[in-house]
Amino acid sequence: MSRLRGAFRSAARQDRAAFVPYITAGDPTLEATLGLALALERAGADVLELGVPFSDPIADGPTNQRAAERALAAGATLAGVLEIAAEIRRRTSLALVLFTYANPVVRLGIESFAERAASAGVDGVLFTDVPAEEMPRFRPALRRAGLDPVMLVTPTSSAERMRAAARIGGGFLYLVSRTGVTGAARELDRELAANVETARRASKLPVAVGFGISTPDQVAAVAALADGVVVGSAIVNVIAGEGDTDELPGVVERFAAPLAQACRRRP
Amino acid sequence: MKKLPDRRGYFGDWGGAFVPETLMGPLGELESSYRRASRDRGFRTRLGLLLERYVGRPTPLFEARRLTARVGGARLWLKREDLCHTGAHKINNALGQALLAREMGKARVIAETGAGQHGVATATAAALLGLECTVYMGAEDIRRQRPNVVRMRLMGAEVVAVEGGSRTLKDAINEALRDWVTNVRTTHYVLGSVLGPHPYPMMVRDFQAVIGREAIAQFRRIGRGLPEAVVACVGGGSNAAGIFTAFVRYPRVRLVGVEAGGRGPGPGDHAARFAGGAAPGVLHGTRTMILQDADGQVEPTHSVSAGLDYPAVGPEHANWRDHGRVSYTTVDDGAALEAFHLLAETEGIIPALESAHAIAEAARLASGMGPGESVVVNLSGRGDKDLDEVVRLEEGSR
Numbered sequence: 001m002s003r004l005r006g007a008f009r010s011a012a013r014q015d016r017a018a019f020v021p022y023i024t025a026g027d028p029t030l031e032a033t034l035g036l037a038l039a040l041e042r043a044g045a046d047v048l049e050l051g052v053p054f055s056d057p058i059a060d061g062p063t064n065q066r067a068a069e070r071a072l073a074a075g076a077t078l079a080g081v082l083e084i085a086a087e088i089r090r091r092t093s094l095a096l097v098l099f100t101y102a103n104p105v106v107r108l109g110i111e112s113f114a115e116r117a118a119s120a121g122v123d124g125v126l127f128t129d130v131p132a133e134e135m136p137r138f139r140p141a142l143r144r145a146g147l148d149p150v151m152l153v154t155p156t157s158s159a160e161r162m163r164a165a166a167r168i169g170g171g172f173l174y175l176v177s178r179t180g181v182t183g184a185a186r187e188l189d190r191e192l193a194a195n196v197e198t199a200r201r202a203s204k205l206p207v208a209v210g211f212g213i214s215t216p217d218q219v220a221a222v223a224a225l226a227d228g229v230v231v232g233s234a235i236v237n238v239i240a241g242e243g244d245t246d247e248l249p250g251v252v253e254r255f256a257a258p259l260a261q262a263c264r265r266r267p
Numbered sequence: 268m269k270k271l272p273d274r275r276g277y278f279g280d281w282g283g284a285f286v287p288e289t290l291m292g293p294l295g296e297l298e299s300s301y302r303r304a305s306r307d308r309g310f311r312t313r314l315g316l317l318l319e320r321y322v323g324r325p326t327p328l329f330e331a332r333r334l335t336a337r338v339g340g341a342r343l344w345l346k347r348e349d350l351c352h353t354g355a356h357k358i359n360n361a362l363g364q365a366l367l368a369r370e371m372g373k374a375r376v377i378a379e380t381g382a383g384q385h386g387v388a389t390a391t392a393a394a395l396l397g398l399e400c401t402v403y404m405g406a407e408d409i410r411r412q413r414p415n416v417v418r419m420r421l422m423g424a425e426v427v428a429v430e431g432g433s434r435t436l437k438d439a440i441n442e443a444l445r446d447w448v449t450n451v452r453t454t455h456y457v458l459g460s461v462l463g464p465h466p467y468p469m470m471v472r473d474f475q476a477v478i479g480r481e482a483i484a485q486f487r488r489i490g491r492g493l494p495e496a497v498v499a500c501v502g503g504g505s506n507a508a509g510i511f512t513a514f515v516r517y518p519r520v521r522l523v524g525v526e527a528g529g530r531g532p533g534p535g536d537h538a539a540r541f542a543g544g545a546a547p548g549v550l551h552g553t554r555t556m557i558l559q560d561a562d563g564q565v566e567p568t569h570s571v572s573a574g575l576d577y578p579a580v581g582p583e584h585a586n587w588r589d590h591g592r593v594s595y596t597t598v599d600d601g602a603a604l605e606a607f608h609l610l611a612e613t614e615g616i617i618p619a620l621e622s623a624h625a626i627a628e629a630a631r632l633a634s635g636m637g638p639g640e641s642v643v644v645n646l647s648g649r650g651d652k653d654l655d656e657v658v659r660l661e662e663g664s665r
Contacts, residue, residue: 077562102549107563180449
């Protein structure tokens, strides 16, 4: 069983949703990313989503845009992200998913990318801007390297599109909570429960929900519906507020621990 | 050549639809609405009447005799898209898409703009058809193209300054895409060039192809058969696709696309995607040639003209280049400024700085051809919007 499926299974056995924090790799620096990964594991993370910074992040709201700008200004590259992923693999048992735009991967070459990601110990790859129709360009190389192609589905995905994503996807199915870009939101989408249901019917994969989830209350509400909860921008905001200090891992751990706690389902 | 794009939106190895999943359903609806509309006689008649009575089509094909005399060589002809309502070819596409938005029941349109011409065209079409309109424009371009910002606001559009990244066209498209991902149920994105995910490169080309169809008919009417060459500037590539498309099937007509050579060939100093510094990649929803660094980060670009200042190029251009059907060349800032003056002085026509790139290349090309031959230039826009910028540049260099 892949490490990703294992992470969801062991969370389910403990009657909780898997906690899936997102951070932008290289923000504030690549060295700091390792410390953040260790802190998030201590806080209770099951899966870590590592964002690969890109100059033109069309699927991201202002929080993650600024994070990518900081990471690029600090010299982060895809090659550097893969090195730090290898370091995280050595030091944690987190399942690791790279969250990336297509272009840096196309530039490196999908074959070379897949080999290097797999040997770094990455478990899955999620492309923000590669829908099912364009995956044949990427999927065979990922599969050959043993990487799970993690697919996104959204409230605008028809049942047919969800089935297509489930068919070619691996690891888990990432359900975007609302139409929109990444970023914290005050309220969860009213149709979320119905959308989770549609995703479940389309797929045997575990379903994780992300985008706009930032508080323990929201996490608890989503954990009652889904197999995993992704929290991104809220954590990235904490990183931005603290900056590159020695206290950063501790600050992030204290912020993330209640979110991980909230993944436990109440009887 | 086979009719392109294919079913998946590819022109050879270029194109496709690389967007967040949220947009895939809506892009599918857009494609089927567009295909339905383009077969529908009612839609075609409505658009045709607007192009005639509102835009002022057909635009003249004008022989630039004094320019020809000055340059020496082939006869130069100007396809006068600068005489379209709002001053550029952009209105052909904006009206088509705004009409389509109304058919799809979308009450709001958004657009990106570089030079401001597409923003003005979209604001105009929205005012005419009673649609709400928001235009995203890079903060740097707002500075360079002030008069167009005033025009858009006069017509009731909201103009949003984009402060991210290089604060130019590329960043305006990023922001427009984010708006669209968020509001896709109520909003149509009027993309202004032959860029973006399928079906945009096809649809924008089709709405602009009227330019080349008219030019061929006009050239025949004056008893000249076909011109030897056609020249157009290429930013995203919509005016070029507009005039080239009808000529592509005539192999003896030489087609030349002109990219912005900017300050020179160094990275960040130009916007010439076909001059050696670009690599295949994915930007703004399409697989095409992109100016980028070795790590796949998109590079800043420079051109004196905001409309050419863009790191990627329409996927069909990449395919035409692969097949050698269109040749691409560059004209730098200085040569474009010279051509700007040259056309004003010889013909009493002030071209947009974008179009001035095409004038410069056409003049160079014509000077090496015989007097019995003809070169048609797509004069894609007028230069009123550039006056402040030209004055600023020339006073600064004095």
